[in-house]
Amino acid sequence: xxxxxxxxxxxxxxxxxxxxxxxxxxxxxxxxxxxxxxxxxxxxxxxxxxxxxxxxxxxxxxxxxxxxxxxxxxxxxxxxxxxxxxxxxxxxxxxxxxxxxxxxxxxxxxxxxxxxxxxxxxxxxxxxxxxxxxxxxxxxxxxxxxxxxxxxxxxxxxxxxxxxxxxxxxxxxxxxxxxxxxxxxxxxxxxxxxxxxxxxxxxxxxxxxxxxxxxxxxxxxxxxxxxxxxxxxxxxxxxxxxxxxxxxxxxxx
Amino acid sequence: xxxxxxxxxxxxxxxxxxxxxxxxxxxxxxxxxxxxxxxxxxxxxxxxxxxxxxxxxxxxxxxxxxxxxxxxxxxxxxxxxxxxxxxxxxxxxxxxxxxxx
Numbered sequence: 001x002x003x004x005x006x007x008x009x010x011x012x013x014x015x016x017x018x019x020x021x022x023x024x025x026x027x028x029x030x031x032x033x034x035x036x037x038x039x040x041x042x043x044x045x046x047x048x049x050x051x052x053x054x055x056x057x058x059x060x061x062x063x064x065x066x067x068x069x070x071x072x073x074x075x076x077x078x079x080x081x082x083x084x085x086x087x088x089x090x091x092x093x094x095x096x097x098x099x100x101x102x103x104x105x106x107x108x109x110x111x112x113x114x115x116x117x118x119x120x121x122x123x124x125x126x127x128x129x130x131x132x133x134x135x136x137x138x139x140x141x142x143x144x145x146x147x148x149x150x151x152x153x154x155x156x157x158x159x160x161x162x163x164x165x166x167x168x169x170x171x172x173x174x175x176x177x178x179x180x181x182x183x184x185x186x187x188x189x190x191x192x193x194x195x196x197x198x199x200x201x202x203x204x205x206x207x208x209x210x211x212x213x214x215x216x217x218x219x220x221x222x223x224x225x226x227x228x229x230x231x232x233x234x235x236x237x238x239x240x241x242x243x244x245x246x247x248x249x250x251x252x253x
Numbered sequence: 254x255x256x257x258x259x260x261x262x263x264x265x266x267x268x269x270x271x272x273x274x275x276x277x278x279x280x281x282x283x284x285x286x287x288x289x290x291x292x293x294x295x296x297x298x299x300x301x302x303x304x305x306x307x308x309x310x311x312x313x314x315x316x317x318x319x320x321x322x323x324x325x326x327x328x329x330x331x332x333x334x335x336x337x338x339x340x341x342x343x344x345x346x347x348x349x350x351x352x353x354x
Contacts, residue, residue: 040258090280112273195307198304220296
């Protein structure tokens, strides 16, 4: 195959990034509703989205900040909810040519999301960083503008509509965790235990004193670690191909 | 508490970037440790579960509309309905129920 130029890869990235950007616009709109509920103004939420591009991580951050958490706690929850990107970046580092200059590595790393990882790993052969730049150039604005609009519309729309929109993000979370839970008994049990523990830690008098953000951090680390030790995830394929397969097309952002 | 939103934003941005950039610049190889790989694989499912329940029930004006939306959402996701239909239906369930609650 004739090697494509950077320009062509950039154009291809934009093409593949457009459907992602449209999806992001909708997801981040409901994220904006959550940001608004946490007391963020549209621009603050816009900048969080522009600099994070991560729905679960941002949502967790918003809720913690609303509860007056410390900077360390916010860093910790961001670290944990976004920990999966560590795995994806490791895979991506194999996909880049070993002589890729540092500047390109620094830039590609800026927007490793479930979806962008998914399309980059699917590229045949080595990854041209310009493909990622193309995808980012549409996906990032989609995500940030959607968040901005979510906060702004949340302030305009009537209270019952905002109440209804507040569950949108949770609906997406469910759509992410339930299908794999149906396929894998381990994930199903993990989901049930996680929800149960989350509820119990909120009502048991001694445990309820732990702030909700700290609860999310502790439960995530403890439950995932126990599961990883006793029920290590079986992978059939090579790491990168497996990771690409496991990232659902409709994913977290 | 006198904390600045701008510093919060900076903290989140830096943390997220470090997670993404370190493997691409310094590590440059696969994580082979099975326990660590499994841990990173399980984390999203656990953290999303913890964040969804019971928070989804508390997000709405009435706990019942939130619960109904959650049940409908789980059922739809279970039968394989996609991300956006599940999200939109959850919202519609809350909206309709709260007209009566």
